[in-house]
Amino acid sequence: MSVWFEQRLQDCGPALAMQGPWGDCTYADLARLQAAVRIDLQALALDGPAVFAIVGEHEPAAVAWLFALAAAGHSVAPLAGNLAEHPGKLGEIGAQWIITSAGFGWTLLPRMSEPSAHAAFGQLRTQGHAGLVLFSSGTSGRPKVMVQDLTVLLSTYQDRRRNRLPVLALLGFDHIGGLNTLLGALATGSTLVVPADRSAAVVAAAIAHYQVAVLPASPTFLNLLLVSGEHQTHDLSSLRVITYGTEPMPSGLLSRLRAAFPRVRFIQTFGTSETGIIRTESPDADSTFIRFVDPSTEWKVVDDELWLRSLTQVGGYLDTRDGAGKFTSDGWFRTGDKVELGPEGTLRILGRLGEVINVGGEKLMPAEVESVILNLPLVLDCRVRGEANALVGQAVVAEVVAAPAADHEQLRAAIRNACRRALAAHKVPTRVRFVAAVSGERLKKIR
């Protein structure tokens, strides 16, 4: 059970495991923290597996607890931010204990005495496996709660070769992508660099200061990095690899990134909270197509939708209504991602099926319009969505963050004319709205 972690703690002793606002943490420090955690855990005198919530970010204490609980067969719900944000979530999963982590320290609070009665935990208990509880944004606004087999998930990091390339943690401790970054860094015996916040300026400064070599990021973040100019203010020459996922990559943005970082290799990643992160490769650096190369995952495309079946997929949702129709009886997960097949077993993510905008019967995906608009010099950011329209059913609306110098009236015409040149008529935004910031991440889930 997570044998590789114990091995890394022994092998890598004096090497840095994590660096962040709380200071430096070596693998030996993590081993000492884990020993202290075990003492706390034994003092609880639990007579069976329990559900623990860890409230914190990527921090030494949170990581020590994660691995100690996994080794002891408990279930863990990582929650970001602070405790007051999560009363509903704690109740929903039936967390018995709460750990609040702060750098190297933690507090342990009892929450309730009875173990969670959820069936998903019962199944893990009979197998003697640890669980990982993840929340994903549901379409109804209520988060979906998923329980994954943590023992199996950890085992997939078993055979990673050692390297010493520091990795930056951009996604949180409560996110499957953030956990993948953490586990990947520790499994390879390298260093996880945790920025104080996720702004382009702070992240760029952290990359320069800690000589980060690997940056896992979203296309939106990478776009903001270029727009902010922070990649020129700071020396980012330590970067070797940038991985991107969580939303479709506009091909125009990839070209701009390749020009800004000529020595960096760009790799697309793919994953969902339900199936875990899947290892992929790109046919070539300029391509937004990917190929799945993960022995633990099967895939197929059904009616343009990507279906996945993986070793690391969730045992189920806590609320079984959430799972209705998402998994087939033979274990396939319907991702809800619309994909396009390419040559030689490759595919490209076009967007979410639910995001399809239907203009008078003609359909389009927001990403194809966004990628045209984002290429205009005076556009800093952009989101495209559908809006109910009495004339054509749905109309295409572009929300645009314009450069301060831009004349809105002229830019509006330039945006629509660029779309008219590049896209079919029904894809041209009929409404261009200038906003201070676009509304959140369009794709909430990692993909």
Next chain:
Amino acid sequence: MNMPTFTRDDAVKLVLARLARLGQELSQPALAQADEQTRLFGEASPLDSIGLVTLMSDLEDDIHKACGVWVIIADEKAMSRLTSPFRRVGLLADHIVELVAAARA
């Protein structure tokens, strides 16, 4: 609070100004020559459905700038009218005056 009255004349001017701008954008200079009788949609109209929706969206912005209220030009009432307000510039101006009055009421 006393709001300046939004007259039919104001509405006609707003629509014609927007048509002229859209004509520039679409390289259809004829749109700058429009008057109250100009057909907006249907036979002999320079606008297709997407063009018409574009005109409405931009006009909604213009109305907000001029009157401080947000209206939806293509509303259910407009769609169910026997004579569509989207047929001619003059009819659209009438419809806009009504919408603004209702929004201010």
